Amino acid sequence: MKYQPIGVFDSGYGGLTVLKEIIADMPQYDYLYLGDNARAPYGTRSFETVYEYTLQCVKWFFEQDCSLVILACNTASAKALRTIQQNDLQHIDPSKRVLGVIRPTSEIIGQYTKSGHVGIMGTAGTVQSDSYRIEIEKFFPSVTVSQEACPIWVPLVENNEYASPGADYFVKKHIDQLLQKDSDIDTILLACTHYPLLLDKILQYVPGNVSVITQGKIVAASLLDYLHRHPELEARCSKNAKREFYTTGETADFNNHASIFFGKEIHSQKLML
Numbered sequence: 001m002k003y004q005p006i007g008v009f010d011s012g013y014g015g016l017t018v019l020k021e022i023i024a025d026m027p028q029y030d031y032l033y034l035g036d037n038a039r040a041p042y043g044t045r046s047f048e049t050v051y052e053y054t055l056q057c058v059k060w061f062f063e064q065d066c067s068l069v070i071l072a073c074n075t076a077s078a079k080a081l082r083t084i085q086q087n088d089l090q091h092i093d094p095s096k097r098v099l100g101v102i103r104p105t106s107e108i109i110g111q112y113t114k115s116g117h118v119g120i121m122g123t124a125g126t127v128q129s130d131s132y133r134i135e136i137e138k139f140f141p142s143v144t145v146s147q148e149a150c151p152i153w154v155p156l157v158e159n160n161e162y163a164s165p166g167a168d169y170f171v172k173k174h175i176d177q178l179l180q181k182d183s184d185i186d187t188i189l190l191a192c193t194h195y196p197l198l199l200d201k202i203l204q205y206v207p208g209n210v211s212v213i214t215q216g217k218i219v220a221a222s223l224l225d226y227l228h229r230h231p232e233l234e235a236r237c238s239k240n241a242k243r244e245f246y247t248t249g250e251t252a253d254f255n256n257h258a259s260i261f262f263g264k265e266i267h268s269q270k271l272m273l
């Protein structure tokens, strides 16, 4: 069968926290990962810029024969996914699919909360888009959603400072600010695929009655279900358990950092866009 990997995209390293869980559930498929590290972070960029960069990367995946691309990035899912799905795909190739991470997470997050009050922590772009509030409202209309943008968190992670003492100040600050918005929050969603790296610190500053949810396993379970429901697309995903990693940044840096996110050694290749 022709090599047709599943594409997994993020602005940088964060999507690797999702890919790791996808591979744990579905090791048989071929996966092609692209981190646009040279242009990360996306979280503080405009709608137009995130859309332009994401579309450019999606087209690259299609040129590599991917039939299915996962935007393992909340910011790209919030700012680019809908336009790509509704406008671009029909011109490029209507048989291809691009999926994001906001919908699968919103579909399930209401099941975690007992108080009915959920906190969303994400990039400025994700929070400003209001995508989570809009999506969660569709599935759980009685759930109250409060959001907190944490613009420093991604740079802390991308610059390998997530475990440093300096990170504590910014982690605590944003958790306190979120909980001040709604003290009934009992469930916090880390709505950025970079944030699982900060999980140890986040747990130090979150009260014991509040659960912290990461997206990797949720997105993996949703993809598994999607492939079951779309056998024609599933049949177009090749199965040699091959993994390839590309970065638009420096491969040496990527290899050093990416293994921390992925939990295994990575040898990346450079992509010039």
Ligand code: DGL
Binding pocket: 010, 011, 012, 014, 015, 040, 041, 042, 043, 044, 072, 073, 074, 075, 076, 123, 126, 154, 191, 192, 193, 194
């Ligand atoms: N990891 C991405 C997300 O989930 C975005 C990080 C960024 O580039 O700002 O939102």
